[in-house]
Structure formats: C-alpha cells, structure tokens
Amino acid sequence: MTTDSLTVEDIKARTRAFIGKFFKNIELQDDEDIFALGFVNSLFAMQLVMFIEKEFGIAVEDQDLNIDNFRTINAMADLVKGKVL
Amino acid sequence: MRIELTEQQASAKAAFRAFVDHEIAPYADQFDREERVPTSVIQKLAREGYLGQVVPEEQGGTGTDMVTFGILNEELGRGCSSIRSLLTVHSMAAFAVLKWGSADHKSRFLSRLVSGEIIGAFALSEPNIGSDAKSVETSARLVGDRYVLNGRKRWMTFGQIADVFLLFAQVEGKVTAFLVERNSPGFSTEPIKGILGTRGSMLAELRLDDCEIPKENRLGGLGFGLAAIGTSALDIGRYSVAWGSVGIAQACLEACVEYTSTRRQFGVPIKDHDLVRQMMTNMITNTKAARMLCYQAGYLKDSGDSRTVMETWIAKYFASTAAMKIAADAVQLHGANGCSEEYPVQRYFRDAKIMEIIEASTQLQQMNIAQYAYEH
Numbered sequence: 001m002t003t004d005s006l007t008v009e010d011i012k013a014r015t016r017a018f019i020g021k022f023f024k025n026i027e028l029q030d031d032e033d034i035f036a037l038g039f040v041n042s043l044f045a046m047q048l049v050m051f052i053e054k055e056f057g058i059a060v061e062d063q064d065l066n067i068d069n070f071r072t073i074n075a076m077a078d079l080v081k082g083k084v085l
Numbered sequence: 086m087r088i089e090l091t092e093q094q095a096s097a098k099a100a101f102r103a104f105v106d107h108e109i110a111p112y113a114d115q116f117d118r119e120e121r122v123p124t125s126v127i128q129k130l131a132r133e134g135y136l137g138q139v140v141p142e143e144q145g146g147t148g149t150d151m152v153t154f155g156i157l158n159e160e161l162g163r164g165c166s167s168i169r170s171l172l173t174v175h176s177m178a179a180f181a182v183l184k185w186g187s188a189d190h191k192s193r194f195l196s197r198l199v200s201g202e203i204i205g206a207f208a209l210s211e212p213n214i215g216s217d218a219k220s221v222e223t224s225a226r227l228v229g230d231r232y233v234l235n236g237r238k239r240w241m242t243f244g245q246i247a248d249v250f251l252l253f254a255q256v257e258g259k260v261t262a263f264l265v266e267r268n269s270p271g272f273s274t275e276p277i278k279g280i281l282g283t284r285g286s287m288l289a290e291l292r293l294d295d296c297e298i299p300k301e302n303r304l305g306g307l308g309f310g311l312a313a314i315g316t317s318a319l320d321i322g323r324y325s326v327a328w329g330s331v332g333i334a335q336a337c338l339e340a341c342v343e344y345t346s347t348r349r350q351f352g353v354p355i356k357d358h359d360l361v362r363q364m365m366t367n368m369i370t371n372t373k374a375a376r377m378l379c380y381q382a383g384y385l386k387d388s389g390d391s392r393t394v395m396e397t398w399i400a401k402y403f404a405s406t407a408a409m410k411i412a413a414d415a416v417q418l419h420g421a422n423g424c425s426e427e428y429p430v431q432r433y434f435r436d437a438k439i440m441e442i443i444e445a446s447t448q449l450q451q452m453n454i455a456q457y458a459y460e461h
Contacts, residue, residue: 043453061185066306
C-alpha cells in the first residue's frame with residue numbers, strides 16, 4: 001500500500017476498517033480503548049501489528065511495543081504518523 | 086494463480102533432501118534411542134546455514150523466503166523430528182531477537198545464533214501452565230539494574246544445551262519477554278527423560294531461583310511479551326511444526342510404498358490388496374493437502390499479510406492431525422514389524438503425537454479456528 005499522500009484520516013480509516021473486520025457491530029470511536037473493551041487477545045494483537053506494518057510500509061520495533069501505542073485508533077495513527085508523515 | 090516452486094526453491098529442496106538422506110535419516114533412530122542429538126550434527130546444520138534461515142543476509146543469516154524455510158522443516162522433519170524441533174525453537178529465538186531485539190541484543194546474540202555458536206530456545210510452558218499462556222507463574226521484578234526471576238519452566242525443547250532462552254514471566258501482572266542466558270546466576274536446568282516422542286530433543290526443566298539478568302535483556306514493553314513477541318515467535322514455531330508434520334507424513338508414505346511393495350501375503354505384494362490401496366490413497370491425499378496449506382501460509386508470510394496468522398493455525402491443525410492418522414496407518418500397514426524398532430514407522434507414530442500437542446494443542450486450535458469463522 002502506498003504511503004504517498006497519506007493523511008492522518010486515511011490512517012484512522014484504514015485502521016478502523018481492519019479492526020472492524022474482527023469486531024463486528026461495534027462503532028469504534030477514535031479515542032476508545034480497545035484493551036478496556038476487551039477486544040484484544042494475543043492473536044489479534046499480532047495481526048494488528050502485521051497489518052500496520054504492511055498497510056503503511058513501516059516496521060514496528062522493540063521500542064514501539066508499548067500498549068499505549070495501540071490502545072486507541074488515535075494512538076495507532078500517531079505511531080504511524082511519527083514514522084511516515 | 087500459480088502454485089509452483091521457483092527454480093531456487095526447487096534447488097534448495099533437492100539440497101535439503103540430499104543433506105537429510107545423508108546426514109540425518111540414517112542416524113535418527115539412534116538419536117531417538119539415545120535421547121540426544123550429538124553436537125557434531127548441530128554443527129553440520131550450522132555449516133549448511135540452516136540455523137540462520139529466518140535472519141536476512143545483511144544481518145548475517147541465509148535470508149531465505151518463508152516457503153524455503155518451510156521446505157527445510159519438511160525435509161528435516163522427514164528425517165528426524167528431534168532435529169526439526171531444534172530448528173523450530175532456535176528459529177523462534179533468532180526471529181524474536183531479529184524482530185524485537187534492540188541494537189544491543191542483535192550485536193550480542195544474532196550473529197552467534199546464526200553461526201550456531203550459541204543455541205536459542207523458547208521458554209513459555211510451566212509445570213502448571215500450558216495452553217493458558219497468559220497465566221504463567223514465573224515472576225520477574227526489577228531490582229536496581231537487574232531483573233530477578235523466580236519460577237520453573239518445563240518441557241523446554243533443547244533446554245539441556247541451549248545457551249539463551251526467549252523466556253516469559255510476569256512483571257507487575259503483565260506477561261513480559263526476556264532473553265535469559267544459561268550462565269546467569271540462579272539459572273539451572275534438569276534433563277527430562279523418557280518422553281513419548283521427539284525423544285532426541287533434549288527436553289529440560291528450567292529452574293530460576295533468584296535468577297539475575299541485566300535489565301537490558303527485556304524485550305519490548307511490559308505486557309507485550311505475549312501479545313506481540315510470544316505470538317510472533319509462536320507463529321514461526323507453529324509454521325515450522327506444521328511443515329515438520331508434513332515431513333513425518335511424507336516419511337510414512339515413503340516407508341509404506343517400500344514396505345507394501347515388498348511384503349507379500351496371500352501370494353501377492355500387500356499393495357495389491359484393495360484395503361491397502363485405500364489407506365495409501367488417503368495418506369497421499371492428506372499429505373499433499375497438508376503441504377498445500379503450508380505453502381499458502383508461507384506465501385502469506387512472504388507477503389507480510391496478517392492472514393498468515395490464522396492460515397498457519399489451520400495448516401498446523403490439519404498437518405499435525407493428518408500426520409497422526411497417517412503414522413497410525415503406517416504402523417498398521419507394517420503390522421507387527423511396525424511396532425518394532427527395526428522399522429522407523431513406530432518413531433514416526435510417537436513423534437506425530439507430539440505434533441498434536443506442541444505449539445497449540447489440537448483442541449486449542451479447534452477453539453481458535455472456529456472463532457475465526459465468526460469474526461470474518
């Protein structure tokens with residue numbers, strides 16, 4: 001997936017769409033804590049990391065493995081933004 | 086769609102097969118009986134570059150694609166599941182250092198793992214904890230500039246000889262990953278003997294009694310030990326075991342083609358009996374189906390596609406259960422000879438059972454794979 005002309009809104013929309021495939025019938029807000037909602041198991045977490053890496057062409061590394069970076073769509077967008085924008 | 090190995094992959098497969106036929110398969114029953122793999126064999130694996138398959142060339146590894154890595158697992162699994170299991174746990178540790186390690190971790194461990202100077206292993210299971218991995222009881226607490234670990238890890242493949250363990254412990258109630266070296270103060274191992282299958286895999290219990298490691302040996306943040314580091318390492322392990330199961334199935338198939346062609350009953354080779362042909366047909370079909378699922382999982386890994394996580398679960402589920410059935414049929418086709426140590430099928434049968442338990446049990450897979458259907 002190209003990251004040319006990528007906007008924060010694009011990042012949020014694509015991330016929301018990916019999460020939505022796993023958790024149907026939920027209107028996830030950008031600032032909702034997916035851990036607090038009980039969405040996250042280890043399999044989903046790994047798929048989420050792989051999705052972010054492939055979709056936005058970045059490498060999630062050791063120092064990025066902080067729960068706060070994956071807690072909300074906003075946080076994930078910030079993580080991606082910090083690496084590609 | 087094109088389902089065909091590239092010229093490079095086909096050439097690698099031929100080389101792996103020749104290596105296994107010459108260096109591994111003739112000695113596999115001996116490794117099984119003696120419950121150990123000689124250091125000289127591990128050194129041969131290292132010399133062939135097999136211990137650095139998941140590490141890119143620029144980091145000193147072989148840098149092969151995941152399909153080729155899978156083929157290597159099939160071929161080693163065809164020859165000796167214990168040696169395939171070394172590749173599994175060593176690759177899991179090397180992958181974790183590569184993917185999640187700091188520059189310091191990489192400089193301290195990666196090149197030595199690739200060269201085989203040190204052996205890596207994986208330490209998650211405990212006496213009281215198997216599938217419920219998030220409930221590990223081993224603890225780690227930060228004291229000054231060191232983590233102090235206490236607990237027991239059990240069933241560690243090649244735990245008798247591994248130099249560094251990707252190990253999981255609770256820190257403030259969160260499962261966290263560490264690299265624990267054998268020479269750490271307070272670390273010891275106890276060999277586990279008499280296991281049913283993969284008897285050469287040198288299992289050990291790890292004992293952590295106020296075991297001290299540098300705080301820098303933590304991988305990732307608190308609480309991500311299982312969610313990203315453990316799961317991604319287990320994904321590599323599960324992929325390796327899936328392919329290893331295909332190897333067992335292929336070994337059974339080849340043994341049965343030979344045996345049923347030469348063994349005669351009622352005046353004809355037993356391959357001429359219809360019920361034998363039925364069993365052979367099921368063996369062939371299930372072996373090929375398992376291999377195709379493994380190819381798909383590998384292709385998705387090489388594409389960086391997150392669907393590989395569940396496709397690997399499915400491949401491992403199918404391949405391990407198929408290998409068990411195929412190995413049972415292989416023993417059946419060999420009759421009393423199949424129960425004797427003069428024929429390798431009894432070893433395949435015992436090894437196949439282990440495949441249904443390690444890197445997620447059949448039942449855990451059935452729960453997770455079904456759940457996947459409701460999510461997508």
